[in-house]
Amino acid sequence: MADMALTVGFDLDMTLIDSRPGIRACYQALSERTGTYIDADLTVTRLGPPLADELINWFPAEEIPAMADLYREMYPTIAITATPALTGAREAIAAVREAGGRAIVVTAKYEPNAKLHLAHLGIEPDAVIGDLWAEQKAEALREHDAGVYVGDHVGDVRGARAAGALSVAVATGPCPAEELRAAGADVVLTDLTEFPRWLSDYRPARA
Numbered sequence: 001m002a003d004m005a006l007t008v009g010f011d012l013d014m015t016l017i018d019s020r021p022g023i024r025a026c027y028q029a030l031s032e033r034t035g036t037y038i039d040a041d042l043t044v045t046r047l048g049p050p051l052a053d054e055l056i057n058w059f060p061a062e063e064i065p066a067m068a069d070l071y072r073e074m075y076p077t078i079a080i081t082a083t084p085a086l087t088g089a090r091e092a093i094a095a096v097r098e099a100g101g102r103a104i105v106v107t108a109k110y111e112p113n114a115k116l117h118l119a120h121l122g123i124e125p126d127a128v129i130g131d132l133w134a135e136q137k138a139e140a141l142r143e144h145d146a147g148v149y150v151g152d153h154v155g156d157v158r159g160a161r162a163a164g165a166l167s168v169a170v171a172t173g174p175c176p177a178e179e180l181r182a183a184g185a186d187v188v189l190t191d192l193t194e195f196p197r198w199l200s201d202y203r204p205a206r207a
Contacts, residue, residue: 005100006096007101007103007104007126007144007145007146007147008096008102008146008148009104009137009148011106011107011152011156012107012114012117014086014173014174015086015172016085016089016092016093016192017084017085017086018085019047019083020044021082022081022082022083025079026079027040027071034067048108048133048152048153048155048156049155050108051068072113079113080120084121085121085123086192087192088194088195089121089192090121090122091192092192092195093124095195095200099203102127105128105129106129106132106140107128107130108131108155110131111131113130114128127144133155134158135158137155137163138162148165148168149163150170151167151170152170152173152175154175154180154183158184166186167184167186167187168186168198169181169185169187170188170190
């Protein structure tokens, strides 16, 4: 049935990948490189928003563009190999494909680095769109006609709702399940291992 052709969007950090080890190491390197104190353990408890939103906690506003460029320059050699896929990530993408759908990644991460992560892990979505946060994600979700968006942050819930997509939240990031529900998530899963079964139930209901 044509109605069954579905595009599912996925967030990246803490949805498909556990980016904490790589990001922590990158912030430690940035601290060493600049001589500026950064609590790397704290930074990885609040992943999701754009890089500049974190850097402003450690650097003067006028230095943020240069610090963001430096961080992104160092990132590939420090963070990519240190970052594993989250349990169920590959199976979630495969479930969308097996259902005849398309899987895309829409993330706030710098797009070239997002693509490096996915290539390193052998995860091959149909499209990768970076540099979009919260409601901005609706731009890409609408462009690709995504009916579902899966993410771990309340910003992802807002993005899904702004796009008119079903918000499926996973409690694998900084936002607990109750916070995701309160933000308006339509579905809250413990992690992506629950996604294939949810999708198999959702498709007949949608049909």
